[in-house]
Amino acid sequence: xxxxxxxxxxxxxxxxxxxxxxxxxxxxxxxxxxxxxxxxxxxxxxxxxxxxxxxxxxxxxxxxxxxxxxxxxxxxxxxxxxxxxxxxxxxxxxxxxxxxxxxxxxxxxxxxxxxxxxxxxxxxxxxxxxxxxxxxxxxxxxxxxxxxxxxxxxxxxxxxxxxxxxxxxxxxxxxxxxxxxxxxxxxxxxxxxxxxxxxxxxxxxxxxxxxxxxxxxxxxxxxxxxxxxxxxxxxxxxxxxxxxxxxxxxxxxxxxxxxxxxxxxxxxxxxxxxxxxxxxxxxxxxxxxxxxxxxxxxxxxxxxxxxxxxxxxxxxxxxxxxxxxxxxxxxxxxxxxxxxxxxxxxxxxxxxxxxxxxxxxxxxxxxxxxxxxxxxxxxxxxxxxxxxxxxxxxxxxxxxxxxxxxxxxxxxxxxxxxxxxxxxxxxxxxxxxxxxxxxxxxxx
Amino acid sequence: xxxxxxxxxxxxxxxxxxxxxxxxxxxxxxxxxxxxxxxxxxxxxxxxxxxxxxxxxxxxxxxxxxxxxxxxxxxxxxxxxxxxxxxxxxxxxxxxxxxxxxxxxxxxxxxxxxxxxxxxxxxxxxxxxxxxxxxxxxxxxxxxxxxxxxxxxxxxxxxxxxxxxxxxxxxxxxxxxxxxxxxxxxxxxxxxxxxxxxxxxxxxxxxxxxxxxxxxxxxxxxxxxxxxxxxxxxxxxxxxxxxxxxxxxxxxxxxxxxxxxxxxxxxxxxxxxx
Ligand SMILES: Nc1ncnc2c1ncn2[C@@H]1O[C@H](COP(=O)(O)OP(=O)(O)OP(=O)(O)O)[C@@H](O)[C@H]1O
Ligand SMILES: [Mg+2]
Numbered sequence: 001x002x003x004x005x006x007x008x009x010x011x012x013x014x015x016x017x018x019x020x021x022x023x024x025x026x027x028x029x030x031x032x033x034x035x036x037x038x039x040x041x042x043x044x045x046x047x048x049x050x051x052x053x054x055x056x057x058x059x060x061x062x063x064x065x066x067x068x069x070x071x072x073x074x075x076x077x078x079x080x081x082x083x084x085x086x087x088x089x090x091x092x093x094x095x096x097x098x099x100x101x102x103x104x105x106x107x108x109x110x111x112x113x114x115x116x117x118x119x120x121x122x123x124x125x126x127x128x129x130x131x132x133x134x135x136x137x138x139x140x141x142x143x144x145x146x147x148x149x150x151x152x153x154x155x156x157x158x159x160x161x162x163x164x165x166x167x168x169x170x171x172x173x174x175x176x177x178x179x180x181x182x183x184x185x186x187x188x189x190x191x192x193x194x195x196x197x198x199x200x201x202x203x204x205x206x207x208x209x210x211x212x213x214x215x216x217x218x219x220x221x222x223x224x225x226x227x228x229x230x231x232x233x234x235x236x237x238x239x240x241x242x243x244x245x246x247x248x249x250x251x252x253x254x255x256x257x258x259x260x261x262x263x264x265x266x267x268x269x270x271x272x273x274x275x276x277x278x279x280x281x282x283x284x285x286x287x288x289x290x291x292x293x294x295x296x297x298x299x300x301x302x303x304x305x306x307x308x309x310x311x312x313x314x315x316x317x318x319x320x321x322x323x324x325x326x327x328x329x330x331x332x333x334x335x336x337x338x339x340x341x342x343x344x345x346x347x348x349x350x351x352x353x354x355x356x357x358x359x360x361x362x363x364x365x366x367x368x369x370x371x372x373x374x375x376x377x378x379x380x381x382x383x384x385x386x387x388x389x390x391x392x393x394x395x396x397x398x399x400x401x402x403x404x405x406x407x408x409x410x411x412x413x414x415x416x417x418x419x420x421x422x423x424x425x426x427x428x429x430x431x432x433x434x435x436x437x438x439x440x441x442x443x444x
Numbered sequence: 445x446x447x448x449x450x451x452x453x454x455x456x457x458x459x460x461x462x463x464x465x466x467x468x469x470x471x472x473x474x475x476x477x478x479x480x481x482x483x484x485x486x487x488x489x490x491x492x493x494x495x496x497x498x499x500x501x502x503x504x505x506x507x508x509x510x511x512x513x514x515x516x517x518x519x520x521x522x523x524x525x526x527x528x529x530x531x532x533x534x535x536x537x538x539x540x541x542x543x544x545x546x547x548x549x550x551x552x553x554x555x556x557x558x559x560x561x562x563x564x565x566x567x568x569x570x571x572x573x574x575x576x577x578x579x580x581x582x583x584x585x586x587x588x589x590x591x592x593x594x595x596x597x598x599x600x601x602x603x604x605x606x607x608x609x610x611x612x613x614x615x616x617x618x619x620x621x622x623x624x625x626x627x628x629x630x631x632x633x634x635x636x637x638x639x640x641x642x643x644x645x646x647x648x649x650x651x652x653x654x655x656x657x658x659x660x661x662x663x664x665x666x667x668x669x670x671x672x673x674x675x676x677x678x679x680x681x682x683x684x685x686x687x688x689x690x691x692x693x694x695x696x697x698x699x700x701x702x703x704x705x706x707x708x709x710x711x712x713x714x715x716x717x718x
Binding site for chain 1: 511512513532533534537538542543545549550551552553554558561562563564565566568570572575576577578579582583585586589607609612625626628629
């Protein structure tokens with residue numbers, strides 16, 4: 001029992017540590033914002049990876065679940081706050097964990113649960129069908145969520161109105177304006193901070209890791225590898241797919257809750273649209289369909305991409321460090337002869353380490369007047385073109401993503417000795433059979 | 445347990461007696477093509493049964509019908525007293541029918557041992573809460589799965605490749621890994637679709653020994669599709685011959701070998717009219 005809880009304690013400790021740095025203002029407002037957004041993006045990508053990576057289904061409506069979680073969480077903190085405290089604070093109240101923030105955490109969880117319910121409703125019928133249908137259904141789902149959210153009424157401004165409205169306040173989510181009250185100009189409070197980001201992100205990664213290490217995760221992967229063989233081995237395809245889909249939706253909903261309360265974000269129905277789903281999908285495809293660490297690294301890098309391109313000069317000095325990582329990766333990779341998977345992980349790490357340096361260099365060169373164009377230009381403005389090119393390249397060169405299903409921590413195997421050859425020699429069949437038979441060899 | 449490993453093989457099972465797998469009149473057609481028609485099979489417990497026939501005869505289709513990949517258009521399939529012809533594939537696997545595939549269908553990206561572990565999945569309970577909380581019960585089950593998988597890998601001499609990606613295995617090893625994976629589901633009846641395909645004579649000889657041994661030790665009933673007549677005649681107690689989706693002969697290996705219809709099916713039609 002203790003061993004099972006230890007990582008949870010570690011996650012909480014990390015979250016407290018990060019929050020401590022934030023409160024001590026070691027991490028300034030700019031980096032706070034970048035890090036929180038990075039955490040949310042990673043969380044969303046890792047949750048989608050359960051569906052698209054582990055289970056091999058192609059969902060392209062993940063933003064729909066995120067938006068549902070965001071709006072439900074927003075509904076809980078906004079109207080809940082009005083009912084309990086009679087106000088919507090502009091900024092979170094002072095203190096490490098003011099009571100409003102617990103309502104926010106509950107809102108995130110509630111958003112996750114509602115998103116999971118929708119995941120079940122969408123997944124159950126569509127996951128029975130052949131793979132391609134899921135893409136169409138999820139795409140449609142995201143658009144439906146967006147349109148429905150646009151139809152909602154204006155945000156209620158005071159507690160009395162909320163009491164009158166009761167549960168129908170769920171229909172007062174601001175419509176296409178977003179979750180902002182027209183009367184008071186107040187939107188959702190920016191409750192999110194590094195504690196909740198790290199906490200929910202850590203929980204998400206832990207959940208995915210434990211799934212991957214377990215029979216359930218193997219079942220996910222087997223469905224992705226070969227549905228017919230998986231079924232023949234007794235895997236209930238629909239149940240396994242729905243399970244992955246619902247867990248993915250729950251986690252996306254939680255991510256949505258964080259997103260809705262992140263400072264600088266204004267929650268609007270367009271957050272459910274295809275563009276955002278695509279943003280969540282890119283790191284999954286790049287990092288590796290099925291690799292948790294690969295997706296984490298790719299999502300982190302992609303969050304940094306606009307920041308790097310905004311100020312390429314600031315990131316150029318990083319080149320010796322990242323270059324060293326890349327060199328080690330390539331060197332170790334070349335030295336590994338017979339373990340293809342490990343070698344690929346090395347190269348993937350090297351590529352990811354080189355990417356920011358090359359990006360900074362490219363952004364810097366583009367900015368310089370007279371280098372590439374006469375006046376110089378912001379490469380960041382062509383972000384979507386870069387993504388598209390990257391995806392096309394990936395699909396051609398390495399369709400399973402940089403890391404495939406492999407994880408960075410599998411590198412640890414390099415330091416393990418291979419088990420010695422079976423001393424029984426070339427015909428161990430009979431003796432091994434005896435050992436199985438004597439142990440029952442029967443039911444587990 | 446006992447010394448049955450080296451005992452002489454049981455006398456050919458009679459076609460009567462209680463059948464573990466009882467197949468009556470199943471058939472399926474694809475468009476106009478009658479791939480399998482009025483197929484009957486009577487597998488007594490513990491038998492090693494051969495299913496042979498020329499290319500395209502419908503052997504693999506029979507396997508697909510038995511395992512629920514296709515639903516038979518006619519007929520019934522009874523496994524140990526339970527009707528399974530309308531069940532879905534995973535239910536059939538849970539009921540105790542497991543198979544290998546003619547064109548190997550391993551989970552290629554997964555490691556060798558994970559392939560076998562996946563086979564153990566169907567015999568366990570995998571609650572989400574216990575998985576995420578790593579309860580002692582969950583950990584014990586996972587450990588049991590790993591232990592049993594290693595034991596199965598040892599039988600097939602794959603234990604020292606347990607951590608390798610299964611797609612990187614040599615062809616013969618992949619075939620044997622498929623059998624190990626099928627055994628992990630703890631089947632009552634094991635269906636092997638051309639397990640010796642692509643193996644060299646030495647490997648085939650070892651495979652024959654392994655098939656006999658797993659049959660004895662796990663109390664299996666085995667239905668075997670194989671093109672290598674030497675292997676089939678050597679290890680099977682009874683054989684059914686399919687041609688153009690229909691049974692043309694059933695009997696002991698010696699009866700089959702001397703059956704003129706079988707010889708005709710394999711050598712082509714002497715009449716020449718088609
Ligand atoms: N899903 C399908 N759709 C259409 N035709 C099929 C399908 N499956 C099998 N067939 C046809 O049914 C016939 C029997 O095929 P099957 O694969 O069962 O033969 P087989 O006896 O296993 O042959 P081989 O020894 O070459 O493996 C073939 O003519 C094949 O083309
Ligand atoms: Mg066949």
